[in-house]
Amino acid sequence: MKLEEYPDRDMMMIDLANQLAGELEECLLVHEFASFAVPGGTTPGPVFDALSAAPLDWTRVHVMPTDERMVPAGHDRSNEKLIRERLLTGRAADAGFLGFAGRSEDLDGLATDLAPNLPISVLLLGMGSDMHTASLFPGADELTAALDKGAPPVMKITAPGAPEPRLTLTRPVLEGAMSTHVLISGNEKREALHRAAAATLEEAPIKAVLANATVHWAP
Numbered sequence: 001m002k003l004e005e006y007p008d009r010d011m012m013m014i015d016l017a018n019q020l021a022g023e024l025e026e027c028l029l030v031h032e033f034a035s036f037a038v039p040g041g042t043t044p045g046p047v048f049d050a051l052s053a054a055p056l057d058w059t060r061v062h063v064m065p066t067d068e069r070m071v072p073a074g075h076d077r078s079n080e081k082l083i084r085e086r087l088l089t090g091r092a093a094d095a096g097f098l099g100f101a102g103r104s105e106d107l108d109g110l111a112t113d114l115a116p117n118l119p120i121s122v123l124l125l126g127m128g129s130d131m132h133t134a135s136l137f138p139g140a141d142e143l144t145a146a147l148d149k150g151a152p153p154v155m156k157i158t159a160p161g162a163p164e165p166r167l168t169l170t171r172p173v174l175e176g177a178m179s180t181h182v183l184i185s186g187n188e189k190r191e192a193l194h195r196a197a198a199a200t201l202e203e204a205p206i207k208a209v210l211a212n213a214t215v216h217w218a219p
């Protein structure tokens, strides 16, 4: 794991957006297209804002969520809504998007649609202070299956106390990404990252990706 610490969040968001743009551009030099999986939540918006202006050939970038809450696509809790409003705008409006909304009864079809995009070229993840990532939550009903090395690429999962079930990319897909960045902020998540080192994978699903990830942290 590589840890990049920044003095403030604004600097982190801009620097991470530049790194992601650079990696996508490098991928497009040698591949027909790049796949780019991004999280929802309250943290990544400023990265998306900066990244959406990157002068990439976005027509060759396939964007997808790392996970999706099972709500209608336009719902305030929808990750697709966040991604469309903050990332798939400006220059990045030309990117392809593989959404998960409405696909919970068609996981085989979604897995088929995912397949050409695997391994993910560039993966951006968040992390909760409970050490979850994507929707791999400690204590979730399908967590053991979703952490299995033989798991299907996408699974339905329900976290304890969650307002709705979710669809999530699973461990084999996340750990198989060609480049992984984890974006976290605040002391609570910094402490959670430290705790993860001594925790089990089921206690800290973020461990599925940490070995090969660059973690970006600001106060």
Ligand SMILES: O=C(O)[C@H](O)[C@@H](O)[C@H](O)[C@H](O)COP(=O)(O)O
Binding pocket: 039, 040, 041, 042, 043, 044, 066, 067, 068, 069, 079, 125, 126, 127, 128, 132, 133, 134, 135
């Ligand atoms: O659907 C989601 O919410 C994300 O994919 C999730 O994994 C998120 O990255 C973490 O929960 C951190 O969320 P915050 O950025 O809001 O702390």
